[in-house]
Amino acid sequence: MTSLPGVLGDLDPTSDRAVFRQIADQLRDAIAHGRFREGEKLPSEAELVEHYGVSRMTVRHSFSLLQGEGLVHAEHGKGVFVRPRPPVRRLASDRFARRHREQGRSAFLVEADTAGSHPTVDRLEIREEKAGQDIATRLGSVRRVLARRRRYLLDGRPVEFATSYLPLDIARGTPIAEPNPGPGGIYARLEELGHRLDHFEEEIRARMPTPTETKTLQLAPGVPVIHLIRTAYDTGDRAVEVCDTVMAADAYVLSYQLPAT
Template sequence: MAESLPLPDLDPISDRAVFRQIADHIREAIERGQLTEGDRVPSEARLMQHYGVARMTIRNALQVLQSEGLTVAEHGRGVFVRSHPPVRRLASDRFARRHREQGKAAFIAETEGAGGKPSVDSIEITETMPPADIATRLQLGAKDRVASRSRRYLINGQPVETAVSYVPLEIAKGTQIMEPDSGPGGIYARIEEKGYRLDRFVEEIKSRMPLRHEIRALKLAPGVPVFHLVRTAYAADGTPVEVCDTVMSSDAYVLSYELPAR
């Protein structure tokens, strides 16, 4: 299909660089569905022949598409339209108590509800001193320690998110929060079992480019940003009981919230 893809001609009077015009043409083919996920982009030889330009011009055009996260290069095979991971919708009710009462943590309930297969790996649990900003959010003293739970979330085997939860050690100690399997309903169910009935969550979200270790963990294509979300969970009496520091592949998520107009 790639070699038979119709390609427009360059606009000789445009002030847009030639390599960017070529990138525009291929991008439009992807957006229109002429090239779909997994399809091979026309070869360098065909693009050189069609446009009458040097190989470096074609490579610059292909690099633009890779930097935008639209394509991925496979050594010895060519350049392909990038396959995107399944989209998980972050709904405003994902931490509703009914999910915990059904024995499901938020990620599992939401992913299964969308028809995906959730899994978790790379689980690490430590007792540690929290970073300064986490200690501030949890209103901890200078010597207070936390249980840190680090893990990676996958949908249908594709990594989409990493998260580190910080729970005051006085809450986590002696519970399954300290174990790889946190039990039915996840750590929020364990926190409520300790008498801290959850009342509200406060989230702060920003978009940024990923760090090197995040690219490796989430297997991100060049040019794909991440959502960096920090959530603080509060008990009914106003006590902060958990902070979750999360990094999410931006092309695996849609942020969807229902907000009351009052």
């Protein structure tokens, strides 16, 4: 049996863990420790069959498991490769701080700069529509809203898409209804309209993506999403925006500072 020295070990015949899972464990560990890097080809089926003394079907089960976890992808006729990950964007607790708006920077630009990445926005859609029940409730029984839908990319890779819902009596006929609302984004425009922001409430949960979300974010099999719903309140405690955001979970680190008092 030919070894792959310094990269993969041997199987444990005394383990009750299935052989294909043991192989996947070793490959996963090698990827995690950088022995196989992003974009690098993994050993071929034939090499792993010889190394471990198992069948091709067993190796394929191992690869399938790693594909389901979003760690690798297969290219027909070429092999199995470590999947490149999008740049990590740190979702920090101060991303909506007023100082950023005063500098003419939206939250996405702030986080992209922190990650050292180039941000772009596409698939922008702006329209007036009837508010769904959940959005209407969050906005205080508002019936009609201005909806702003957009997809965000870092270095050309989709990382999130979001829809902002704003009460129509606030947003209609203002720069908020324009494709480019101006420096600082829609929050800066809200404050110029007299709705000084006071606080935000966020609900965050992780789940598996829908087929549409998988396509929109170009997710690999097994990659979950972070679903975040944020409500912005002005100093009069009026809800002035609800933002419904779906993010590729492998592109984010959630980072918050919480008071201890």
